[in-house]
Amino acid sequence: RKEVEQDPGPFNVPEGATVAFNCTYSNSASQSFFWYRQDCRKEPKLLMSVYSSGNEDGRFTAQLNRASQYISLLIRDSKLSDSATYLCVVNPSGGYQKVTFGTGTKLQVIP
Amino acid sequence: EAGVTQFPSHSVIEKGQTVTLRCDPISGHDNLYWYRRVMGKEIKFLLHFVKESKQDESGMPNNRFLAERTGGTYSTLKVQPAELEDSGVYFCASSQDLHRATDTQYFGPGTRLTVL
Numbered sequence: 001r002k003e004v005e006q007d008p009g010p011f012n013v014p015e016g017a018t019v020a021f022n023c024t025y026s027n028s029a030s031q032s033f034f035w036y037r038q039d040c041r042k043e044p045k046l047l048m049s050v051y052s053s054g055n056e057d058g059r060f061t062a063q064l065n066r067a068s069q070y071i072s073l074l075i076r077d078s079k080l081s082d083s084a085t086y087l088c089v090v091n092p093s094g095g096y097q098k099v100t101f102g103t104g105t106k107l108q109v110i111p
Numbered sequence: 112e113a114g115v116t117q118f119p120s121h122s123v124i125e126k127g128q129t130v131t132l133r134c135d136p137i138s139g140h141d142n143l144y145w146y147r148r149v150m151g152k153e154i155k156f157l158l159h160f161v162k163e164s165k166q167d168e169s170g171m172p173n174n175r176f177l178a179e180r181t182g183g184t185y186s187t188l189k190v191q192p193a194e195l196e197d198s199g200v201y202f203c204a205s206s207q208d209l210h211r212a213t214d215t216q217y218f219g220p221g222t223r224l225t226v227l
Contacts, residue, residue, distance in 0.1 A: 103153040
């Protein structure tokens with residue numbers, strides 16, 4: 001089993017739709033969780049950290065479910081510019097930041 | 112503020128040759144990481160420097176890979192001799208605070224290495 005698993009997609013959604021991605025992780029002791037966004041042939045960029053209480057940043061909401069060992073990302077009112085690959089990233093140790101990446105979920109927002 | 116920079120952006124070499132990749136972290140960032148993404152796979156950790164010291168090199172594939180960070184500023188990753196399976200995108204990242212698990216890692220644009 002992979003340490004971090006994501007549905008690779010692609011998720012093709014119309015503009016304005018709401019879309020959600022899940023990511024599961026295998027190490028129950030994992031401490032920190034992140035969603036990164038990666039545009040085609042670009043570097044990953046931090047979208048948001050994921051906190052136990054859940055957090056929201058504009059149209060983006062991240063949730064953590066420790067009992068089931070998954071994190072989610074919800075995007076409301078999808079824009080064309082949201083088209084990218086969304087990477088689930090987990091820090092298993094809670095100490096220094098050797099992080100583990102999922103393979104990413106590709107989102108394509110269509111007009 | 113300048114971000115993480117990497118050089119070269121692309122490199123095409125033949126099997127058996129040597130290639131050296133360079134990463135300049137954000138100024139003042141003590142932590143520097145190397146990652147690699149081979150085609151169709153996830154980004155994988157290679158190693159982590161804290162200043163000039165290797166904190167963790169457990170992700171280095173084999174002894175053909177040598178990373179250095181003399182003086183605790185920029186870092187180089189040398190592959191010698193290169194093999195076909197070394198092809199991929201090599202990312203460098205830096206972060207500021209070792210002790211905060213949620214500290215953000217900032218990624219460079221990557222070096223796309225092709226070994227023929």
